Amino acid sequence: xxxxxxxxxxxxxxxxxxxxxxxxxxxxxxxxxxxxxxxxxxxxxxxxxxxxxxxxxxxxxxxxxxxxxxxxxxxxxxxxxxxxxxxxxxxxxxxxxxxxxxxxxxxxxxxxxxxxxxxxxxxxxxxxxxxxxxxxxxxxxxxxxxxxxxxxxxxxxxxxxxxxxxxxxxxxxxxxxxxxxxxxxxxxxxxxxxxxxxxxxxxxxxxxxxxxxxxxxxxxxxxxxxxxxxxxxxxxxxxxxxxxxxxxxxxxxxxxxxxxxxxxxxxxxxxxxxxxxxxxxxxxxxxxxxxxxxxxxxxxxxxxxxxxxxxxxxxxxxxxxxxxxxxxxxxxxxxxxxxxxxxxxxxxxxxxxxxxxxxxxxxxxxxxxxxxxxxxxxxxxxxxxxxxxxxxxxxxxxxxxxxxxxxxxxxxxxxxxxxxxxxxxxxxxxxxxxxxxxxxxxxxxxxxxxxxxxxxxxxxxxxxxxxxxxxxxxxxxxxxxxxxxxxxxxxxxxxxxxxxxxxxxxxxxxxxxxxxxxxxxxxxxxxxxxxxxxxxxxxxxxxxxxxxxxxxxxxxxxxxxxxxxxxxxxxxxxxxxxxxxxxxxxxxxxxxxxxxxxxxxxxxxxxxxxxxxxxxxxxxxxxxxxxxxxxxxxxxxxxxxxxxxxxxxxxxxxxxxxxxxxxxxxxxxxxxxxxxxxxxxxxxxxxxxxxxxxxxxxxxxxxx
Numbered sequence: 001x002x003x004x005x006x007x008x009x010x011x012x013x014x015x016x017x018x019x020x021x022x023x024x025x026x027x028x029x030x031x032x033x034x035x036x037x038x039x040x041x042x043x044x045x046x047x048x049x050x051x052x053x054x055x056x057x058x059x060x061x062x063x064x065x066x067x068x069x070x071x072x073x074x075x076x077x078x079x080x081x082x083x084x085x086x087x088x089x090x091x092x093x094x095x096x097x098x099x100x101x102x103x104x105x106x107x108x109x110x111x112x113x114x115x116x117x118x119x120x121x122x123x124x125x126x127x128x129x130x131x132x133x134x135x136x137x138x139x140x141x142x143x144x145x146x147x148x149x150x151x152x153x154x155x156x157x158x159x160x161x162x163x164x165x166x167x168x169x170x171x172x173x174x175x176x177x178x179x180x181x182x183x184x185x186x187x188x189x190x191x192x193x194x195x196x197x198x199x200x201x202x203x204x205x206x207x208x209x210x211x212x213x214x215x216x217x218x219x220x221x222x223x224x225x226x227x228x229x230x231x232x233x234x235x236x237x238x239x240x241x242x243x244x245x246x247x248x249x250x251x252x253x254x255x256x257x258x259x260x261x262x263x264x265x266x267x268x269x270x271x272x273x274x275x276x277x278x279x280x281x282x283x284x285x286x287x288x289x290x291x292x293x294x295x296x297x298x299x300x301x302x303x304x305x306x307x308x309x310x311x312x313x314x315x316x317x318x319x320x321x322x323x324x325x326x327x328x329x330x331x332x333x334x335x336x337x338x339x340x341x342x343x344x345x346x347x348x349x350x351x352x353x354x355x356x357x358x359x360x361x362x363x364x365x366x367x368x369x370x371x372x373x374x375x376x377x378x379x380x381x382x383x384x385x386x387x388x389x390x391x392x393x394x395x396x397x398x399x400x401x402x403x404x405x406x407x408x409x410x411x412x413x414x415x416x417x418x419x420x421x422x423x424x425x426x427x428x429x430x431x432x433x434x435x436x437x438x439x440x441x442x443x444x445x446x447x448x449x450x451x452x453x454x455x456x457x458x459x460x461x462x463x464x465x466x467x468x469x470x471x472x473x474x475x476x477x478x479x480x481x482x483x484x485x486x487x488x489x490x491x492x493x494x495x496x497x498x499x500x501x502x503x504x505x506x507x508x509x510x511x512x513x514x515x516x517x518x519x520x521x522x523x524x525x526x527x528x529x530x531x532x533x534x535x536x537x538x539x540x541x542x543x544x545x546x547x548x549x550x551x552x553x554x555x556x557x558x559x560x561x562x563x564x565x566x567x568x569x570x571x572x573x574x575x576x577x578x579x580x581x582x583x584x585x586x587x588x589x590x591x592x593x594x595x596x597x598x599x600x601x602x603x604x605x606x607x608x609x610x611x612x613x614x615x616x617x618x619x620x621x622x623x624x625x626x627x628x629x630x631x632x633x634x635x636x637x638x639x640x641x642x643x644x645x646x647x648x649x650x651x652x653x654x655x656x657x658x659x660x661x662x663x664x665x666x667x668x669x670x671x672x673x674x675x676x677x678x679x680x681x682x683x684x685x686x687x688x689x690x691x692x693x694x695x696x697x698x699x700x701x702x703x704x
Contacts, residue, residue, distance in 0.1 A: 004282045010027070014598055026155070026156070026157045027073045027075070027142075027156040027158060028381065029054075029070070029073075029074075029159065030054075030055060030072060030073050030156075031052035031053060031054045031055070031070055031072040032052060032053055032062075032069060032070065032071050032072070033046070033049060033051060033052045033053070033070040033071075033072075034057065034062065034067050034068075034069055034070075035067060035070065036067060036068075036130070036654075037066040037067060037068060037070075039068070040068065041070075041675040043101070043106055043109075043143060043145075046070050046072075046099075046139075046143050046145070047101060047104055047143070047638040049070075052070070052072055062146070062152035062153075062154070064149075064150065064152075064290060064293050064294050064297070065149075065290060066149055066153075066290055067147075068145065068146070069150075069154075070143060070144070070145055070146075070154055071143075071144040071146065071154065072140040072141055072142070072143055072144075073141065073144070073156065074140075074141050074142075075134065075139070075140060075141075075142060075158065076137065076138065076139050076140075076141060077134040077135060077136050077137065077138065077140075078136075078137065079136070080136070081130070081136075082133045082134055082135060082136060083132075083133055084131075084132055084133075084134050084158050084159070084160065085122070085123075085129055085130065085131055085132070085158070085159055085160065085161055085163075085164045086129070086130040086132055086142070086156060086157070086158050087127065087128075087129055087156070087157045087158075087159065087164050087167060088112070088127070088128040088129070088130075088154060088155070088156055089127065089152060089155040089156075089157070090128065090152075090153050090155065091114060091126045091127055091128065091219060091223075092114060092148070092150045092218065092220060092238060093113050093128060093146060093150070093152065093154075094113050094114060094115045094147055094148040094149060094150065095111075095113040095115050095116065095143040095146075095147045095148070095234065096111070096112045096113045096144060096145065096146055096147070096657040097109065097111055097143050097144070098112065098130045098132065098142060098143070098145075099142070099143040099144075099145075100132055100133070100134065100140055100141075100142060101141045101142075101143055102135065102138065102139075102140045102141070104566045105309060106133060107133070107135075107140070108133060110130045110131070110132060112129070112130055113128060113147075113148070114127045114128075114220060114223055114234045114235075115231050115234065115235065117229075118223065118224070118228040119228075122432060123161075123164065123168065124224075124298075125168050125224065125656050126219065126220030126221050126223055126224035127167075127168060127171070127220070129164060129381075134158075136290065144156075149235070149288075149289050149290045149293075150235075150238070150289070150290075150293060151462050163600070168604065171219075173215075174198060175219065175221055176297055179212065179216075182208055182211065185208055186205055186208045186209065189201045189204050189205050189208070190205050193205060199255065200252070200255050200256055203248065203251055203252045204252060205253060206248050207245065207248045207249055207251075207252050210244050210245035210248055211245050212242055212244045213237070213241040213245075214241035214244070214245045214402055215237070215307070217237035217238040217240075217241050217242075218238045218242070222234075222237055223237075233501060235289060236284050236285070236289050237294050238293075239280065239284045239289060239292045239296055240281060240284055240285075242296055242300075243277045243280045243281050243284070243296060244281075246277055246299075246300065246303065247274060247277050250270050250273060250274070250303075250307070251312070253270075253307060253311070254267060254270060257310070257311060257314045258314075258319065259264045259310060259314060260317055262313070262314045262317040263310060263313050263314060263317070266309075266310050266313060267310075269638070273299070273303055273306070276295070276299050277299070279295070279298070280292045280295050280296050283295070294509045303475025317693075319364075331336065345635065352616075355393065363632075392448065418531070424664075446575070468517050471513060472519065475510060478510075482497075485497055544584075545582050545584060545697050545698075546582065546583075546585065547580035547581065547582055548580060548581060548583060548585040548588075549578070549580060550578055550581055550583075550588065550619065550626065550628060551575055551578060551619065553585060553588055553589045554573075554592050555618055556589065556630070557589060557592040557593050557596055558571055558596070559596060560593070560682075561593070561596055561600060564597075564600065565600050566600075566603075566604055566607055566613075568607055568612040568613055568641070569600065569603050569604075569607075569613045569615060570612070570613070570615070571614070571615050571617065572614055572615070572616045572617065573617050574616060574617065574618040574619075575617070575618070575619045576618075576619050576620040576621060577621060578619050578620075578621050578626050579621060579695055580627070581626055581693055581695055582694075582695065582696050582697040582698070583673055583693060583697065584669075584673070587669045587672075587673075588669070588673075588693075589622065590665070590666075590669065591666045591669050591670065592628075592630075592690065594663065594665065595630045595663075595666060595691075596615065596630060598663070599615050599632035599634065599687070600615070600631060602632055602634035602687065603615070603632055603633075603634050604637065605634075605635075606634060606635050609635075610633060610634070613632075613633065613634070614632070614633060615630065615631070615632050616629075616630075616631040616632075617629070617630060617631075618631070621695075622692075624694060624695055624696070625692050625693060625694050625695060626693055626695060627690060627692050628690075628693075629688055629689070629690050629691075630688070630689045630691075631687070631688040631689075632685060632686050632688075633686040634680045634686050634687060634689055635683065635684065635686075636681045636683040636684060636685050636686055637679075637681040637683070637687060638683060642679060642681050645663055645679060670691060670693070673693055673694070673697065674694055674697065675692050675693040675694060676690075676691075676692045677689065677690070677691055677692075678690045678692075
């Protein structure tokens with residue numbers, strides 16, 4: 001420690017006596033002795049020590065430690081007054097004892113320091129002042145014992161009361177200006193906080209309050225104004241409030257510059273700084289205030305660079321409010337560096353270093369207030385710009401809304417059509433289920449009737465041929481008797497036989513028997529065809545896809561509808577060569593039945609208006625499909641009817657004559673067979689239904 005001090009003070013001069021004149025006299029020639037805190041000596045020992053180091057300098061920085069410092073001033077009072085005042089310009093020294101010694105004898109003992117009773121001070125001030133008596137024109141020695149855990153920077157001045165009071169008044173004026181600036185900014189920003197409810201203003205207010213307490217504690221004004229009798233606060237307030245103001249200052253920085261948004265990686269470094277300040281506070285409260293103060297000074301020197309770097313990076317990120325913050329922090333950083341370097345002894349202590357921290361802090365809070373105002377202006381401009389952009393966006397949105405309304409209307413229409421289609425499908429499915437149940441029952445009934453009729457018809461049709469042979473034999477016998485009777489009967493018998501033939505009308509009877517047999521044969525054959533048609537049409541035993549001859553299905557359908565078809569309607573078959581087609585035969589026959597039946601009804605309703613009513617059935621094969629066309633030369637359909645012809649429950653027939661499900665079911669059956677059904681109709685010309693089916697259903701499914 002001694003070596004460091006000798007290196008810092010680069011010049012050592014021969015010791016000279018301080019001459020006290022009528023004006024103030026700064027004691028810049030002195031001797032000093034540094035002792036370990038365990039090495040305690042009294043004034044008698046100090047007088048006899050010959051290891052004092054002589055220096056000539058305005059001030060001496062004895063560092064931040066627990067050492068005991070003895071300082072010796074040799075003075076001569078050349079004035080007319082013995083009463084003088086020794087002024088120590090460092091209010092943070094803990095405990096001091098001053099001894100006035102002349103020729104080895106102690107003339108007076110005085111006590112001072114911030115730990116001493118405030119009311120016992122000769123002048124009620126935060127400064128350390130000793131009221132002493134120095135004999136005139138006689139060389140005396142002033143021994144000053146300094147005990148302090150804080151910085152031991154000592155600047156001593158001997159003067160009269162008027163000069164000391166002028167120093168105190170000057171310091172009070174400067175402190176009043178500082179307090180006025182702080183108070184004005186405090187209340188202004190507190191008003192803004194309650195007005196806009198933005199937490200950044202509350203943080204600024206807290207920071208401003210802590211700045212005042214920190215600087216007031218360093219200067220000693222908190223002890224003078226607030227806690228005159230609290231030794232604990234007087235000793236630790238400077239470190240505690242300096243740490244708190246740093247913590248809140250970093251908090252303000254993070255919120256004001258949005259560091260978490262712009263520099264998230266650097267923002268995490270502040271948490272480590274919080275931990276260091278937390279250590280300083282805990283140590284200051286419960287352990288060594290000296291270690292806390294030393295750590296605080298080192299931390300402050302590091303933090304100012306880190307904060308400056310963060311602010312620069314935020315400004316580079318394009319955040320304009322960082323400009324004023326950088327300016328404010330730069331001013332404060334200069335103050336911190338000068339203060340820290342003077343506290344560490346790197347720079348000499350003078351009025352600039354003594355008051356740079358309050359001045360820098362005041363200027364910082366002023367510039368931070370400007371930064372907040374600048375941020376408000378920037379936010380206002382951004383708000384105006386944003387409002388302008390919003391108006392522009394609103395106009396665009398209005399245009400988009402109009403376009404979207406048009407699109408929505410189209411989508412609603414499309415959705416409505418989809419819903420209508422879904423409804424049709426649902427109705428179609430419902431009608432199919434109902435129709436399937438009805439057709440299944442009808443098919444079972446038809447198959448049963450066909451089976452029951454088939455046996456007696458087979459019996460009748462099989463007996464017609466033997467009956468014809470027997471009757472032919474009988475007729476042959478009758479003819480034999482007639483020929484031989486003419487030869488062998490007498491005339492009376494012949495006349496009687498002829499009379500009998502005339503009475504019985506034998507020739508008519510024989511002709512009638514022949515016609516009856518022919519009619520029975522035709523009826524039996526027709527009945528067999530009808531039964532066969534019923535069996536082909538129903539096919540209730542066929543639930544799987546099979547290869548069938550579509551021509552058989554068409555022919556069986558014509559047979560079944562023959563009884564309901566007026567005789568004037570001709571059925572024209574223009575069949576081509578068709579391969580066997582995979583399908584559900586019963587369903588396809590149902591298709592033929594519904595379409596041909598509709599054609600019959602269309603022709604029947606206008607039978608007298610059409611010269612040659614006919615139904616034309618065509619068929620031809622393609623590469624992988626077959627096409628069946630059912631054409632009638634009826635009245636045709638208008639476009640409005642043709643567009644709805646496949647809708648469920650739509651019918652043009654009179655009430656009670658149609659359900660409107662026939663063609664809907666037909667369309668579903670063809671669709672389920674992966675085929676197509678098209679209708680072409682022209683008023684006054686006729687209607688053609690074109691059915692296209694794939695030859696093989698399995699290959700069709702594989703393709704899908």
